[in-house]
Amino acid sequence: MKDFDIFLGEVWVEDNKISYVGKYKEHDCLFDREIDVQKNLIMPGFINAHTHSGMTFLRSIADDMPLQQWLNEKVFPIETKLSEEDIYYFSKLAILEYLTSGITTNFDMYLNPEAIVKASLDMKYRTVLCGAVNDFCLSVEDVERCFNEYNQENSLISYVLGFSHEYTNSKEKIQQVAALSHKYKATVYTHLSETEYEVNTCKEKTGRSPVEYLCDLGVYDYGGGAFHCVHMSEHDLDLFKEKHLNIVTNPASNLKLASGIAPIQAMLQRNINVCLGTDGAASNNCLDMFREMFLVTGLAKYKNCDASAVDAYEVLKMATVNGAKALNLNCGVLEAGKLADLIILDLYQPNMQPMNNIAKNIVYSGSKSNVKCTMVNGEILYEDGHFYVGFEIEALYDEIQKRVERLK
Amino acid sequence: MKDFDIFLGEVWVEDNKISYVGKYKEHDCLFDREIDVQKNLIMPGFINAHTHSGMTFLRSIADDMPLQQWLNEKVFPIETKLSEEDIYYFSKLAILEYLTSGITTNFDMYLNPEAIVKASLDMKYRTVLCGAVNDFCLSVEDVERCFNEYNQENSLISYVLGFSHEYTNSKEKIQQVAALSHKYKATVYTHLSETEYEVNTCKEKTGRSPVEYLCDLGVYDYGGGAFHCVHMSEHDLDLFKEKHLNIVTNPASNLKLASGIAPIQAMLQRNINVCLGTDGAASNNCLDMFREMFLVTGLAKYKNCDASAVDAYEVLKMATVNGAKALNLNCGVLEAGKLADLIILDLYQPNMQPMNNIAKNIVYSGSKSNVKCTMVNGEILYEDGHFYVGFEIEALYDEIQKRVERLK
Numbered sequence: 001m002k003d004f005d006i007f008l009g010e011v012w013v014e015d016n017k018i019s020y021v022g023k024y025k026e027h028d029c030l031f032d033r034e035i036d037v038q039k040n041l042i043m044p045g046f047i048n049a050h051t052h053s054g055m056t057f058l059r060s061i062a063d064d065m066p067l068q069q070w071l072n073e074k075v076f077p078i079e080t081k082l083s084e085e086d087i088y089y090f091s092k093l094a095i096l097e098y099l100t101s102g103i104t105t106n107f108d109m110y111l112n113p114e115a116i117v118k119a120s121l122d123m124k125y126r127t128v129l130c131g132a133v134n135d136f137c138l139s140v141e142d143v144e145r146c147f148n149e150y151n152q153e154n155s156l157i158s159y160v161l162g163f164s165h166e167y168t169n170s171k172e173k174i175q176q177v178a179a180l181s182h183k184y185k186a187t188v189y190t191h192l193s194e195t196e197y198e199v200n201t202c203k204e205k206t207g208r209s210p211v212e213y214l215c216d217l218g219v220y221d222y223g224g225g226a227f228h229c230v231h232m233s234e235h236d237l238d239l240f241k242e243k244h245l246n247i248v249t250n251p252a253s254n255l256k257l258a259s260g261i262a263p264i265q266a267m268l269q270r271n272i273n274v275c276l277g278t279d280g281a282a283s284n285n286c287l288d289m290f291r292e293m294f295l296v297t298g299l300a301k302y303k304n305c306d307a308s309a310v311d312a313y314e315v316l317k318m319a320t321v322n323g324a325k326a327l328n329l330n331c332g333v334l335e336a337g338k339l340a341d342l343i344i345l346d347l348y349q350p351n352m353q354p355m356n357n358i359a360k361n362i363v364y365s366g367s368k369s370n371v372k373c374t375m376v377n378g379e380i381l382y383e384d385g386h387f388y389v390g391f392e393i394e395a396l397y398d399e400i401q402k403r404v405e406r407l408k
Numbered sequence: 409m410k411d412f413d414i415f416l417g418e419v420w421v422e423d424n425k426i427s428y429v430g431k432y433k434e435h436d437c438l439f440d441r442e443i444d445v446q447k448n449l450i451m452p453g454f455i456n457a458h459t460h461s462g463m464t465f466l467r468s469i470a471d472d473m474p475l476q477q478w479l480n481e482k483v484f485p486i487e488t489k490l491s492e493e494d495i496y497y498f499s500k501l502a503i504l505e506y507l508t509s510g511i512t513t514n515f516d517m518y519l520n521p522e523a524i525v526k527a528s529l530d531m532k533y534r535t536v537l538c539g540a541v542n543d544f545c546l547s548v549e550d551v552e553r554c555f556n557e558y559n560q561e562n563s564l565i566s567y568v569l570g571f572s573h574e575y576t577n578s579k580e581k582i583q584q585v586a587a588l589s590h591k592y593k594a595t596v597y598t599h600l601s602e603t604e605y606e607v608n609t610c611k612e613k614t615g616r617s618p619v620e621y622l623c624d625l626g627v628y629d630y631g632g633g634a635f636h637c638v639h640m641s642e643h644d645l646d647l648f649k650e651k652h653l654n655i656v657t658n659p660a661s662n663l664k665l666a667s668g669i670a671p672i673q674a675m676l677q678r679n680i681n682v683c684l685g686t687d688g689a690a691s692n693n694c695l696d697m698f699r700e701m702f703l704v705t706g707l708a709k710y711k712n713c714d715a716s717a718v719d720a721y722e723v724l725k726m727a728t729v730n731g732a733k734a735l736n737l738n739c740g741v742l743e744a745g746k747l748a749d750l751i752i753l754d755l756y757q758p759n760m761q762p763m764n765n766i767a768k769n770i771v772y773s774g775s776k777s778n779v780k781c782t783m784v785n786g787e788i789l790y791e792d793g794h795f796y797v798g799f800e801i802e803a804l805y806d807e808i809q810k811r812v813e814r815l816k
Contacts, residue, residue, distance in 0.1 A: 365694035
């Protein structure tokens with residue numbers, strides 16, 4: 001564990017799974033391709049446990065304003081003009097960016113599940129969708145239909161129950177989601193306690209914190225978790241621990257929208273499973289797990305006035321195996337039988353030298369530029385700066401720019 | 409200014425200077441090389457206004473401890489074993505990393521000026537050295553000798569008076585530096601008000617904040633500035649404004665050592681010239697201006713509970729022209745007659761699309777992986793992942809690894 005068991009050896013991939021991990025050994029099967037990674041690192045891909053892929057079109061459009069104003073004045077009005085096809089193209093751009101950052105799965109919440117499913121399948125990418133029930137456009141019936149449809153269609157796609165936010169759903173809607181969760185004994189995810197304003201408003205309305213309120217409504221009786229969780233009381237955190245809920249932290253987005261710094265150290269002290277996500281390109285603005293990894297530990301050190309808070313090993317777990325656990329995915333570690341969602345990191349760039357500690361090098365110094373190769377489900381989709389996703393990248397950029405001009 | 413005057417056109421370089429910037433025009437001179445940058449961006453290189461290049465050997469060795477303990481238990485003991493040749497090799501590694509991040513000048517403070525000067529000249533890199541007078545190993549006489557020697561030797565090298573910290577120098581030493589500054593009418597730089605502990609200790613000892621104390625001693629009568637400046641009172645900031653001093657902020661290092669968040673918004677409101685630096689690899693741990701650019705605005709937004717604080721244009725100035733101003737360098741803007749310290753950024757990667765706002769894309773989404781080319785003093789030293797610095801990169805890595813093993 002101390003150095004994440006880094007060893008010299010081989011990883012074999014057959015179909016979409018890892019078939020062997022260990023020292024060099026003779027083999028009689030014929031591989032399509034053998035890659036000498038030299039002394040670079042093969043590791044599990046990162047799991048981006050909270051994002052809105054379709055929002056790439058908003059990158060750098062609506063910066064420098066507070067969250068509620070940003071949502072109400074910029075994001076919501078322009079989103080009403082979006083077509084399913086728009087979301088399809090914008091999601092493809094996000095997936096390209098995930099590949100450059102070694103992200104092999106996204107946990108995605110957005111308006112139109114069909115669009116991101118089509119984008120992911122066309123690019124052979126792995127997506128877990130999250131239901132986004134809200135009072136304006138997505139019903140509980142929509143989410144139930146998707147839950148049944150997308151949990152059998154393809155091993156690259158799965159679907160988790162969820163709703164947008166406490167504050168964009170009536171009590172009845174939230175109770176309906178809870179009932180759905182009870183019916184299928186299924187987990188539920190939502191945005192939660194992202195801003196102080198959200199927490200205060202909920203308290204005024206219900207007399208309870210958002211976490212307490214959702215627990216009261218039975219939302220979390222079958223587990224799941226929440227995104228952001230910046231403003232959590234001790235009691236909120238205790239509830240999360242008691243119910244074995246997962247937290248997806250989004251440090252860059254929380255900073256940039258001035259929402260705050262999540263109490264990561266207090267979560268880890270309770271053994272809560274903490275995962276890492278980029279949030280969407282509208283707020284972050286880039287979809288880069290290396291930035292999130294540095295931030296989650298840097299901000300925890302600052303918040304706790306303790307430079308030893310949240311060490312690099314914890315951070316690597318957040319970015320890989322913790323995400324897999326939360327999303328019930330058979331990946332996140334190098335082990336025979338696991339899904340072949342793998343990345344190769346280039347350790348021979350200046351930011352990774354000298355090799356005093358490879359895990360710390362990755363978390364504190366790593367960058368997109370170290371990602372040599374990203375494999376999803378046994379297929380290499382990105383290698384040495386080239387994408388293998390079935391279309392011309394510049395044509396996609398042109399298509400997106402045209403659509404953005406129309407929407408603006 | 410609104411979009412930093414981005415235009416379609418040409419930049420000509422002759423010898424080490426920019427000779428033309430503007431629309432396409434006929435020319436009768438013959439260039440050695442013409443680069444079609446397509447629709448990518450040429451801009452001034454970044455100026456890393458505070459770093460310790462020689463400290464790359466400490467990367468990932470001494471993480472997760474508070475600043476004073478980190479300095480006293482990890483950094484200082486191992487530094488006593490360093491040879492000039494060690495520092496030379498470790499500095500070369502830092503320069504490689506600067507090139508990958510589009511940094512064209514470093515403002516460097518470390519033990520042995522000869523080593524970093526040799527590294528920079530061997531690699532044709534631009535370095536401004538900062539004197540590092542302290543009670544243990546560097547005298548005021550050493551600094552005066554360097555000041556005279558390195559300000560005439562080569563246009564790639566210049567030298568600024570300075571001392572390590574208030575707390576590693578006796579009052580007499582600091583007064584001697586002040587006298588030197590008076591003798592040459594020269595600016596002075598130092599680490600200042602980095603931690604609360606440092607400020608409190610100085611107040612107990614002198615009855616004054618570190619800023620007030622140095623001003624009283626005459627250190628800043630000819631200008632200059634300081635690194636870090638995290639714990640600054642209103643009066644400290646007023647003194648900086650009054651004396652036209654420069655501040656170099658180091659957000660990643662200040663986070664990771666749990667030192668705090670500098671009051672950037674309050675500095676800008678006073679029109680103080682704020683520059684950006686990575687600090688050394690021992691504390692940061694990577695030498696990446698893109699990370700610093702995102703952090704300086706993200707942290708200001710958080711600190712001021714205001715998502716509109718410190719916008720992207722301010723940040724780009726901090727990373728370029730403000731640094732040039734502080735260091736009295738003839739660069740930092742695209743203009744005929746300026747030094748040809750230029751970078752080309754690849755705008756056709758997913759993190760830079762769509763092009764809603766190129767300046768914001770760079771600051772909020774940019775990454776080392778967007779740096780296509782880094783030119784220093786009219787020569788391309790890095791292009792498309794390849795270094796043109798006169799030696800084999802892997803041989804340097806091997807040399808450094810051997811030296812690190814000896815020092816550990």
